[in-house]
Amino acid sequence: MVRRHLSFWIMVLAVLLLPLFIPHAVATEIWIFALMACSFNLLLGYSGLLSFGQATFMGLGGYTAGLLALHLGWPLIPLLLAGAFSAGLTAVVLGYFCIQRRAIYFVMLTFAFNVMIYYIAYQWTSLTGGEDGLIGLSRPDLTIGGLTVLDLSSATSYYYFSGGIFLLCFGLLQYFVNTPLGRILVGIRENEGRMAAIGYNVRNYLWICFVVAGFFSGVAGAQYALLFRQVPLDLIAWMTSGNVVFMTVVGGIGNLYGPVLGAGLFIWLSELISPIWARWPLIFGCVFVIVIMFFSGGLLEAGQKAIRWAGNKKRAG
Amino acid sequence: MMNILETQRLTKNFGAMTAVHEVDLTVQGGTLHAIIGPNGAGKTTLLRLISGEIEATSGKVVFQGQDLTALPAHVVARKGIGLSFQKTNLFPRLTTFENIWLAAFSVRRSPRRLIRRAGGQKKVRAAIEEVIDRVGLSESRDRPATELPHHEQRLLEIAIALALSPSLLLLDEPTSGMAREEIPKMMDLITELKKEYTVIMIEHNMDIVMSISDVISVMYFGQLIARGSPEEIRANDQVKQAYLGI
Numbered sequence: 001m002v003r004r005h006l007s008f009w010i011m012v013l014a015v016l017l018l019p020l021f022i023p024h025a026v027a028t029e030i031w032i033f034a035l036m037a038c039s040f041n042l043l044l045g046y047s048g049l050l051s052f053g054q055a056t057f058m059g060l061g062g063y064t065a066g067l068l069a070l071h072l073g074w075p076l077i078p079l080l081l082a083g084a085f086s087a088g089l090t091a092v093v094l095g096y097f098c099i100q101r102r103a104i105y106f107v108m109l110t111f112a113f114n115v116m117i118y119y120i121a122y123q124w125t126s127l128t129g130g131e132d133g134l135i136g137l138s139r140p141d142l143t144i145g146g147l148t149v150l151d152l153s154s155a156t157s158y159y160y161f162s163g164g165i166f167l168l169c170f171g172l173l174q175y176f177v178n179t180p181l182g183r184i185l186v187g188i189r190e191n192e193g194r195m196a197a198i199g200y201n202v203r204n205y206l207w208i209c210f211v212v213a214g215f216f217s218g219v220a221g222a223q224y225a226l227l228f229r230q231v232p233l234d235l236i237a238w239m240t241s242g243n244v245v246f247m248t249v250v251g252g253i254g255n256l257y258g259p260v261l262g263a264g265l266f267i268w269l270s271e272l273i274s275p276i277w278a279r280w281p282l283i284f285g286c287v288f289v290i291v292i293m294f295f296s297g298g299l300l301e302a303g304q305k306a307i308r309w310a311g312n313k314k315r316a317g
Numbered sequence: 318m319m320n321i322l323e324t325q326r327l328t329k330n331f332g333a334m335t336a337v338h339e340v341d342l343t344v345q346g347g348t349l350h351a352i353i354g355p356n357g358a359g360k361t362t363l364l365r366l367i368s369g370e371i372e373a374t375s376g377k378v379v380f381q382g383q384d385l386t387a388l389p390a391h392v393v394a395r396k397g398i399g400l401s402f403q404k405t406n407l408f409p410r411l412t413t414f415e416n417i418w419l420a421a422f423s424v425r426r427s428p429r430r431l432i433r434r435a436g437g438q439k440k441v442r443a444a445i446e447e448v449i450d451r452v453g454l455s456e457s458r459d460r461p462a463t464e465l466p467h468h469e470q471r472l473l474e475i476a477i478a479l480a481l482s483p484s485l486l487l488l489d490e491p492t493s494g495m496a497r498e499e500i501p502k503m504m505d506l507i508t509e510l511k512k513e514y515t516v517i518m519i520e521h522n523m524d525i526v527m528s529i530s531d532v533i534s535v536m537y538f539g540q541l542i543a544r545g546s547p548e549e550i551r552a553n554d555q556v557k558q559a560y561l562g563i
Binding site: 181184191196198 | 402426
């Protein structure tokens, strides 16, 4: 049992230990973007579709949770679910159009929708706060039937709550990619034409994948809004979409652990080094180039190679 | 015996070029029907019309009494037509087992099965084992398709079509690109398959065609110019001129 889920337990350990090294707020942001990158990787790594507009869904999740918290004072779990479903339902509509095309045309469609929705958020100041974003939210505690189960006002308690949500979602995504549905997506990535020839309606499967990815990106967005108690306009901007592509590819697209690694590195660098050295993206840029040139499997593959190399050397010596 | 497949005045134009011209092909259930003809005669296009890979310009495809003409390939496949491609068309990075799994699962799926862990689905596994056994790929079951030698890739190509448990098997040049010494194996396999499946086969190797076909149709410039038993085809003057070049 433990052995079969070994890598999942490693993830649990990582969630428990990370705050020993990094401030809670940064560590929380890491797991939020890790979830975001994982959901994005369903499309890129498993289905072979590069979405350059995943921030659309993160942003929608964030705005939905933010607005409901601000105006209606919804409790915590319903806020997360509302963020997830608003993003998921939007993905049903946008996905329908995007999956009609492949390769660069798919990329441009996702990008175009992202830009459109970004400008709606930017212009609709009365609802979204426009350029200032949505500010002044309060973060509800975790309550069951009116009883406070977990006080989330501190960064520490919110860290463990969102770490738990991450693990739950990560487990679900991991399950998803191991179901027949997940394997069918890999089949489509490998040879779409043959998949049609053996009886799969390729578009429907890609559509499902798009919606699932949108749903979990929405969870990440809602968590982000509650972490910072605000929804910056940047959350829905294409820059965020680009960052997610970046962190996922650097981490490695072959499974769900690569995106987690990439997101961790990206957020860590951006939050801890940027105050000291504003040109930090330079480092990440260099890492990106090296990874693309030498390790198509990302840092995860680079790490595995290094371990194997060290092992061989030890044996030889 | 009933006709399992009928094409009626089936035509496909690519721009100004007519690849398939008013073809009336009838295939009886339980037979092996070979289609021969020179390169560019429209044989592969005919198979792709039947399997729904491409849409006909005019005419009809009727399979087991059902009109399939305008249906997309993924629907046709689930009606019971399995196509094995001339140009090997596998899932290169997936293993032999996974390649066959995709096909076996396709015709045995249900919404519930889609979201249950892929491992323990007995019926699917049983179907895969049977196919692997039958084509003789058990040694290579866990190797990625791209690493298989060419003749095994050809076998896997057929295995994928077989895993669909089709009522009609379309084989587009099963021996394509195979070394001479590997061909007898493929011939044995097709002879075995013939006992169980209705087969339409395109093939250039005349030894195979003449020895195992029940019926042969000859295509020439997009049209069927002859149909008959191997003996009849061999004796047909028109065929000799057009194709056999005797």
